[in-house]
Amino acid sequence: MGKKSLTILTAIVMMAACGWAQDLALKGGTILTITKGTIENGTIVIQKGKIAAIGKDIAIPDGIKVIDVTGKFVMPGIIDSHSHIALTDVNEATDPVTPQIWMWEALDPGSDAIRTTLAGGVTTVKTMHGSANVIGGVNVTIKLKYDRPIEELIISGVRQQLKMALGENPKRVYGEKGRSPSTRMGNAFVARQAFIEAQEYKAKWDKYEKDKAAGKKDLTPPKKDLKIETLKMALEKKLSVDCHTYRAEEIVWIINFCKEFDLDLLQISHCIDGYKVADVMAKAGVFYGGWVDSWGFKEEAYDGCPYGMQIMYDAGTKMVINSDSPVVGRYLFREAAQVLKYTDIPENEALKMITLNAAESLELDGRIGSLEKGKDGDIAVFDKHPLDTTTKCLMTIIEGELFFDYAKQSVTAKGEDR
Amino acid sequence: MKKFIQFSLVLFLLLLAARASGANDTILIKNGTIVPVKGGSDMVGDLLIENGKISQLGINIPAPAGAEVIDATGKYVYPGLVAVMTAVGVTGYPQAGNDTDEVGTSTPQMDPYDALNPEDDCIEVTRVGGVTTVQTISGSRSVINGKSLVIHLGGTLAEDMIAHRYVAQIFNIGAKEQNKFPSTLPGVVSYLKTMLNQAKDYAQKQSEPAKEDSSKRDLAMEALVPVVTGKVPVIFITNNEVTIRNALALIEEYKLDGIIRAGSGILKYADRIAKSNIPVIWAGTESLPQRWQPHDLNYHTAAVLAEKGVLFTFDSGGYGPGNRNVRNITRPAAISVAHGLSETDALEALTINPAKILGIADEVGTLEKGKIANVAIWTGSPIQGRSRVETVIIKGKLIPMTSFQTRLYDKFRKIVDERMKKK
Numbered sequence: 001m002g003k004k005s006l007t008i009l010t011a012i013v014m015m016a017a018c019g020w021a022q023d024l025a026l027k028g029g030t031i032l033t034i035t036k037g038t039i040e041n042g043t044i045v046i047q048k049g050k051i052a053a054i055g056k057d058i059a060i061p062d063g064i065k066v067i068d069v070t071g072k073f074v075m076p077g078i079i080d081s082h083s084h085i086a087l088t089d090v091n092e093a094t095d096p097v098t099p100q101i102w103m104w105e106a107l108d109p110g111s112d113a114i115r116t117t118l119a120g121g122v123t124t125v126k127t128m129h130g131s132a133n134v135i136g137g138v139n140v141t142i143k144l145k146y147d148r149p150i151e152e153l154i155i156s157g158v159r160q161q162l163k164m165a166l167g168e169n170p171k172r173v174y175g176e177k178g179r180s181p182s183t184r185m186g187n188a189f190v191a192r193q194a195f196i197e198a199q200e201y202k203a204k205w206d207k208y209e210k211d212k213a214a215g216k217k218d219l220t221p222p223k224k225d226l227k228i229e230t231l232k233m234a235l236e237k238k239l240s241v242d243c244h245t246y247r248a249e250e251i252v253w254i255i256n257f258c259k260e261f262d263l264d265l266l267q268i269s270h271c272i273d274g275y276k277v278a279d280v281m282a283k284a285g286v287f288y289g290g291w292v293d294s295w296g297f298k299e300e301a302y303d304g305c306p307y308g309m310q311i312m313y314d315a316g317t318k319m320v321i322n323s324d325s326p327v328v329g330r331y332l333f334r335e336a337a338q339v340l341k342y343t344d345i346p347e348n349e350a351l352k353m354i355t356l357n358a359a360e361s362l363e364l365d366g367r368i369g370s371l372e373k374g375k376d377g378d379i380a381v382f383d384k385h386p387l388d389t390t391t392k393c394l395m396t397i398i399e400g401e402l403f404f405d406y407a408k409q410s411v412t413a414k415g416e417d418r
Numbered sequence: 419m420k421k422f423i424q425f426s427l428v429l430f431l432l433l434l435a436a437r438a439s440g441a442n443d444t445i446l447i448k449n450g451t452i453v454p455v456k457g458g459s460d461m462v463g464d465l466l467i468e469n470g471k472i473s474q475l476g477i478n479i480p481a482p483a484g485a486e487v488i489d490a491t492g493k494y495v496y497p498g499l500v501a502v503m504t505a506v507g508v509t510g511y512p513q514a515g516n517d518t519d520e521v522g523t524s525t526p527q528m529d530p531y532d533a534l535n536p537e538d539d540c541i542e543v544t545r546v547g548g549v550t551t552v553q554t555i556s557g558s559r560s561v562i563n564g565k566s567l568v569i570h571l572g573g574t575l576a577e578d579m580i581a582h583r584y585v586a587q588i589f590n591i592g593a594k595e596q597n598k599f600p601s602t603l604p605g606v607v608s609y610l611k612t613m614l615n616q617a618k619d620y621a622q623k624q625s626e627p628a629k630e631d632s633s634k635r636d637l638a639m640e641a642l643v644p645v646v647t648g649k650v651p652v653i654f655i656t657n658n659e660v661t662i663r664n665a666l667a668l669i670e671e672y673k674l675d676g677i678i679r680a681g682s683g684i685l686k687y688a689d690r691i692a693k694s695n696i697p698v699i700w701a702g703t704e705s706l707p708q709r710w711q712p713h714d715l716n717y718h719t720a721a722v723l724a725e726k727g728v729l730f731t732f733d734s735g736g737y738g739p740g741n742r743n744v745r746n747i748t749r750p751a752a753i754s755v756a757h758g759l760s761e762t763d764a765l766e767a768l769t770i771n772p773a774k775i776l777g778i779a780d781e782v783g784t785l786e787k788g789k790i791a792n793v794a795i796w797t798g799s800p801i802q803g804r805s806r807v808e809t810v811i812i813k814g815k816l817i818p819m820t821s822f823q824t825r826l827y828d829k830f831r832k833i834v835d836e837r838m839k840k841k
Contacts, residue, residue, distance in 0.1 A: 036589065069704070112706075112709045115713060116707065116713050119714070159827075172574075206775045231637070271746040275830055275834070276830045276833070276834070277834075278830075278834050279834050279838045293746065294743060295543075295742060295743070295823070296509070296539075296540070296742035296743075297468050297741070303826055304823075305823045305826045305827055306582055306823065306828060307823060307824060307826075307827040308826070308830065310827075310831075311827070311831055311834050313828060315834055315838060318737060326706055327704055327705075327706060331749075331753065332711075334749065334752065334753070334803055336806070337802070337803035337804050341802070341803060341804050341805065341806055342805035387803075387804065388758045388802065389749070389752035389753075389756075389801065389802055389803035389804070390440045390718075390752055390761075390801060390802070391756060391757040392714075392756040393758060409712060409713060410712060410713070410714050411711075411712035411715050411718055412714050412717070412718045412721070412758050
C-alpha cells in the first residue's frame with residue numbers, strides 16, 4: 001500500500017470515528033433562535049453544515065462531535081453588512097465611477113481582521129469598496145472562514161451589491177484633485193450620467209440579443225465596456241445597490257434616483273440622518289445601516305442621535321447595525337445593547353439588527369440570521385446573554401466548523417501574559 | 419422614550435419654577451442603592467446634598483425644609499464619572515472648525531481655557547451620559563501640545579465650569595514631523611530634552627536676582643517651568659513599546675511627574691510602572707492586536723494593570739474633536755470586565771482613579787461626605803451598555819436631562835409623526 005492511499009485510508013477512518021467536519025451538536029445552552037423565541041437547555045444538531053435539528057429534547061445521532069454549552073448562550077452567528085475587512089485594497093480612488101472593480105479580487109482570507117472579528121461571534125461580513133467614488137465597486141459577502149481558499153469564503157448564489165457613495169467623501173476626494181465632483185450637485189450629475197449611458201448601452205445590447213434570437217444574420221455585437229457592463233447588471237437587477245450617505249436630503253435623493261432608474265436599493269449605509277426621514281425609508285423598504293451612538297466625528301455626522309432609532313422603529317424602518325471597521329466589528333453585540341439604553345426597542349429586535357435583519361439586507365435571510373432547521377450552522381456562543389456588555393464570545397461556528405475557540409485562543413483563559 | 423423625554427421636560431420646568439420661587443439647592447436622594455465606589459460600602463439608603471456638597475449619607479435621612487426629594491427606589495446612585503483626555507468644551511461648531519491642536523511642534527502655552535465654550539453641544543451630551551467632570555486638553559498632535567484643565571459640566575460661563583486651570587501638560591512622544599526636525603522618534607526625544615533643558619535654565623534665571631534683560635517673558639517657557647520643577651504633571655501620549663520606553667526614560671532623567679497614556683504595548687512595562695507609581699491612561703482596550711498577539715491581549719490589559727497595582731483609568735478611545743462620544747468611556751470598562759477586570763476595579767477606573775490622576779481626588783470621584791456633589795442616578799451599573807442615566811447632579815445642582823440630541827429627537831419625532839398621519 002502506497003503512502004498516499006494510507007493517508008486516504010487514515011482520513012476515512014478518522015471521519016468514521018469523528019463524523020464529518022461539518023457535523024456538530026451543541027447541547028445544554030440557552031438558545032436565542034431570533035425567530036422562534038428562547039429555548040432553555042436546548043440542543044442544536046448540525047449535519048453537513050446545516051441545522052438538522054433544534055429544540056429541547058433532541059436526540060444526537062451517533063458519532064457526532066458534541067460540545068456541552070450548559071449555562072452558555074447560543075445565538076446565530078453575527079452578521080455585519082458594512083465592513084471593509086480582509087481586503088488588500090479598498091478604494092479605487094482614481095475616478096468617481098469605477099463599477100468595473102470587483103472586491104472579491106482584493107479578498108485576503110489570511111487577513112488578521114478575520115481572526116479578530118471571528119472572536120466577536122461574527123460569521124458573515126459584507127466587505128465593501130470604499131466611499132471615495134460616487135459609483136464604487138461591487139461588494140462581496142463572505143463567511144469568515146479564516147485562511148481557507150477564497151471559494152470557501154465567498155457566498156455563492158446570492159446577489160452582490162454595487163457600492164455608491166454621496167456627500168462629503170467623493171466631494172472631498174475629487175474636489176481636492178481639482179476636478180468634478182466637488183459638490184453634491186456634481187455627485188448627482190456623475191451618478192445620473194453613468195446610468196443614462198448604461199441605459200443606452202443596455203438598449204444596444206438588448207437589440208442585438210433580440211435580433212440574434214430572431215435569427216438575423218451578419219450581426220455585429222456592440223463593443224463590450226466593463227464599466228458599463230456592471231451598471232447594466234444593476235439595471236437588470238442582477239446587482240443591488242448599497243449607498244453611503246449621511247444626510248437626510250441625500251437619503252431621499254438616492255431613494256428617488258433608484259426609483260428613476262429602477263434599481264434595487266437595499267441599504268443606505270452610515271445613515272446618520274435616517275431618523276429624520278424614517279417614514280420615507282420605511283415606505284421605500286430600504287435598510288438603515290449604521291452605528292448606534294456615534295456622532296460629530298465629521299460635519300455630516302453632526303446630527304447623529306441615538307434616540308432616533310426609536311423614531312425609525314416606530315415608523316417601520318428596517319434597521320441593521322454595521323461596524324464599518326475592524327475595531328467595532330468585534331463587538332457588534334455591545335452596540336446592540338446600546339439600543340436598549342436609548343430606546344424602548346425590545347431585546348430580540350435589537351438582536352435582529354445584528355442577525356436576521358442584516359441577513360435580510362443581504363438577501364440571505366433564507367440561509368442565515370436565525371437558528372432554524374435547514375439554515376446554515378452558523379453560531380456564536382457567549383458566556384452571558386449577548387446583550388450583557390460584560391459578556392464575551394466563547395465559540396464561533398461556521399457551517400458546523402469551529403473557527404474560534406476562546407479556551408484555546410484567549411490570553412485571558414491561559415494567563416500567559418503574567 | 420417619548421414619555422421619558424416628556425417627563426424630563428416636565429421635571430425640568432418644575433425645577434425651573436422651584437428655583438424661580440427661591441428654593442435652595444438642597445437635594446435628598448431617597449432609597450437608592452448608593453455605590454460610593456470608595457470610602458464606604460454599597461447600601462440602600464439616602465444621600466443629602468447641601469450647598470453644592472455631599473453633606474450626609476445614611477438611612478432615613480429626614481428631608482430638610484424646602485429640599486428637593488428624589489425617589490431613587492430600585493435605582494443606583496453613583497458618583498459622576500470622570501473622563502480624561504477629552505476635548506469637551508473645545509470641540510467647536512460643525513462649520514467653524516475646532517479649537518484644538520494649534521500649529522507648531524511646541525506650543526506648551528496653549529490653554530484650553532482661552533477656547534472654552536460653555537455652549538459646546540458636547541457638554542450636554544456628555545453629562546446626560548453620567549460624566550460630570552472632564553479633563554479638557556488643548557491638543558495631542560504636536561510634540562509639546564499645551565495645558566489641560568478640569569471642568570465640571572455645569573455652569574453657563576467658562577469660569578463657572580473651571581475646577582482647575584493647569585492640571586497637566588501634554589507631550590506626544592510619537593508625534594514625528596514630516597519633512598522637518600524631528601522626523602524620527604529619537605529626534606522627538608532630543609527635541610523634548612532640549613526644550614526641558616531650556617525650561618530648567620529659564621527656571622534658574624527666574625530664581626536669580628533680576629538682571630536688566632530678565633524682564634523679557636517667554637510664555638512657552640513659563641508653561642514648561644512647572645513641568646520641570648515637578649509641580650505640574652506631564653501626560654506622555656505613547657502608542658507603542660518604543661515610545662513608552664522613551665517616555666519612561668525622560669520621566670526618570672528629568673524627575674518629571676509623569677503619566678503614561680498608552681494605546682498599546684503597556685504590559686511589558688507594567689511592573690516597572692507599578693514600582694515607580696506612574697499612573698496610566700489606558701487607551702488601548704479597543705486597539706487591534708498585532709498579528710502575533712492573542713485576540714484579547716488588549717481587552718485583558720486593564721485586568722493585569724489592576725492586578726499589578728497600577729493606578730489607571732480609561733481613555734474614551736481617541737481624543738480631540740473627532741471623538742465626541744466621551745460618555746462611551748464605559749465601553750472599554752465593560753470590555754475589560756468581560757476579560758478579567760473586576761467590576762469594582764472598573765468603576766474605580768471611571769471615577770476615583772482619574773480623579774487621583776488629575777489631583778482632584780479630595781473633591782470628586784466617590785460619594786463621600788464633604789465632596790463636591792457630582793452624582794448620577796442610573797437604572798443599573800454604568801458598565802452595562804443598556805443602563806440609563808435618569809438624574810444628573812453637578813456641583814449640587816440638578817441638570818436638565820436634555821441635550822442637542824434630545825432636541826433633535828423631539829423635533830423629528832413630531833415631523834415624522836405628522837408626515838405619517840397625513841399619508
